[in-house]
Amino acid sequence: xxxxxxxxxxxxxxxxxxxxxxxxxxxxxxxxxxxxxxxxxxxxxxxxxxxxxxxxxxxxxxxxxxxxxxxxxxxxxxxxxxxxxxxxxxxxxxxxxxxxxxxxxxxxxxxxxxxxxxxxxxxxxxxxxxxxxxxxxxxxxxxxxxxxxxxxxxxxxxxxxxxxxxxxxxxxxxxxxxxxxxxxxxxxxxxxxxxxxxxxxxxxxxxxxxxxxxxxxxxxxxxxxxxxxxxxxxxxxxxxxxxxxxxxxxxxxxxxxxxxxxxxxxxxxxxxxxxxxxxxxxxxxxxxxxxxxxxxxxxxxxxxxxxxxxxxxxxxxxxxxxxxxxxxxxxxxxxxxxxxxxxxxxxxxxxxxxxxxxxxxxxxxxxxxxxxxxxxxxxxxxxx
Numbered sequence: 001x002x003x004x005x006x007x008x009x010x011x012x013x014x015x016x017x018x019x020x021x022x023x024x025x026x027x028x029x030x031x032x033x034x035x036x037x038x039x040x041x042x043x044x045x046x047x048x049x050x051x052x053x054x055x056x057x058x059x060x061x062x063x064x065x066x067x068x069x070x071x072x073x074x075x076x077x078x079x080x081x082x083x084x085x086x087x088x089x090x091x092x093x094x095x096x097x098x099x100x101x102x103x104x105x106x107x108x109x110x111x112x113x114x115x116x117x118x119x120x121x122x123x124x125x126x127x128x129x130x131x132x133x134x135x136x137x138x139x140x141x142x143x144x145x146x147x148x149x150x151x152x153x154x155x156x157x158x159x160x161x162x163x164x165x166x167x168x169x170x171x172x173x174x175x176x177x178x179x180x181x182x183x184x185x186x187x188x189x190x191x192x193x194x195x196x197x198x199x200x201x202x203x204x205x206x207x208x209x210x211x212x213x214x215x216x217x218x219x220x221x222x223x224x225x226x227x228x229x230x231x232x233x234x235x236x237x238x239x240x241x242x243x244x245x246x247x248x249x250x251x252x253x254x255x256x257x258x259x260x261x262x263x264x265x266x267x268x269x270x271x272x273x274x275x276x277x278x279x280x281x282x283x284x285x286x287x288x289x290x291x292x293x294x295x296x297x298x299x300x301x302x303x304x305x306x307x308x309x310x311x312x313x314x315x316x317x318x319x320x321x322x323x324x325x326x327x328x329x330x331x332x333x334x335x336x337x338x339x340x341x342x343x344x345x346x347x348x349x350x351x352x353x354x355x356x357x358x359x360x361x362x363x364x365x366x367x368x369x370x371x372x373x374x375x376x377x378x379x380x381x382x383x384x
Contacts, residue, residue, distance in 0.1 A: 033361035034354035038314050039298075043343040046294050046336075047232065047287045048329055054211030054235075054282040058202035059268075060176050061278075066092060067169035069193040072185055079182045082204065083174045090172040090183075090198050092191055097170055101163035108156035115149035122146040178203040202278055205271040209235055209247060211284045212262035221252075224289030233267040236283040237275070243285050245269060295341055296334040301349045302327065312355055314346040314364055322358035 074091035077083060125142035128134040178201040185191055185198055234243035247267035256263050267284065269276060302309050309327050312320040325340030
């Protein structure tokens with residue numbers, strides 16, 4: 001019994017020694033304000049961009065029709081290839097037109113021979129009239145015959161020119177530089193003059209991109225366009241990240257489409273690399289006017305209170321102060337602030353989960369080592 005009492009007493013003593021060695025956490029450390037990252041809000045010069053959907057279109061599109069009729073004797077181009085202005089595309093049977101030209105030339109020679117004879121007779125009659133060897137009526141008849149022969153020569157010359165043109169039209173050539181479509185009529189088929197579509201040619205460089213700004217955007221553009229013609233267009237295709245291509249705004253229609261509430265606009269884009277094909281979908285960004293100053297902050301620094309937006313700014317005594325703001329466009333992961341902040345405010349951008357109410361004490365840390373300024377590019381693209 002005594003041995004058991006000694007054992008129990010030893011266990012209690014050991015437990016007291018162990019509990020005495022345990023130290024409670026530092027109360028001051030447990031109450032230290034949470035660490036947050038901060039950055040100074042600065043005013044930046046930016047260009048705002050509006051986004052639209054568009055379509056690529058060729059600057060010139062020509063449906064090739066034959067000027068003369070006949071059977072196709074040759075398809076002289078490779079379907080889908082690029083051609084230059086004047087390149088041969090089709091040949092129509094030339095034999096009837098050569099025959100017509102030969103006939104016209106023969107008629108011209110006959111008319112010229114008749115004119116030479118009539119001119120000689122007229123000259124002789126005018127000489128004989130001076131000596132009264134012929135009557136005045138006969139001399140006038142000779143003059144009229146000569147004039148008629150001269151008119152016959154002009155008619156024959158016109159016929160030769162027409163026959164020459166028709167023969168030339170049997171060689172169907174491209175009227176523009178561009179890319180050809182497939183041949184609608186092939187070897188041996190009959191082409192009807194001015195009716196049968198042989199193929200089409202679309203220009204390749206430059207190309208147009210048509211898009212339709214809404215009425216609200218159009219009204220916003222009117223004042224800047226009167227003050228400055230500074231416009232910028234960025235283009236992206238369906239598989240592009242962002243808008244890597246630049247264009248020039250070359251057309252803005254003179255009226256609003258009452259049905260759609262939009263206005264037709266057009267950008268001209270260089271296509272020397274042949275990346276744009278007419279009919280492709282295009283993403284369009286348009287900026288009108290000079291760059292303007294604006295306050296931008298990281299999108300992740302903005303919190304939502306029902307339908308209101310707010311941020312936390314750092315007070316002089318290192319407290320988080322709740323500040324309601326009005327926001328504008330999203331620009332390259334930065335949000336434009338239209339009201340609620342000043343350009344010398346210090347914004348809390350990280351550690352917001354540790355702030356549960358305004359006036360919460362915090363421990364500020366710079367957003368980036370050695371620099372507490374929020375860097376924003378001077379010219380950025382709107383991704384909204």
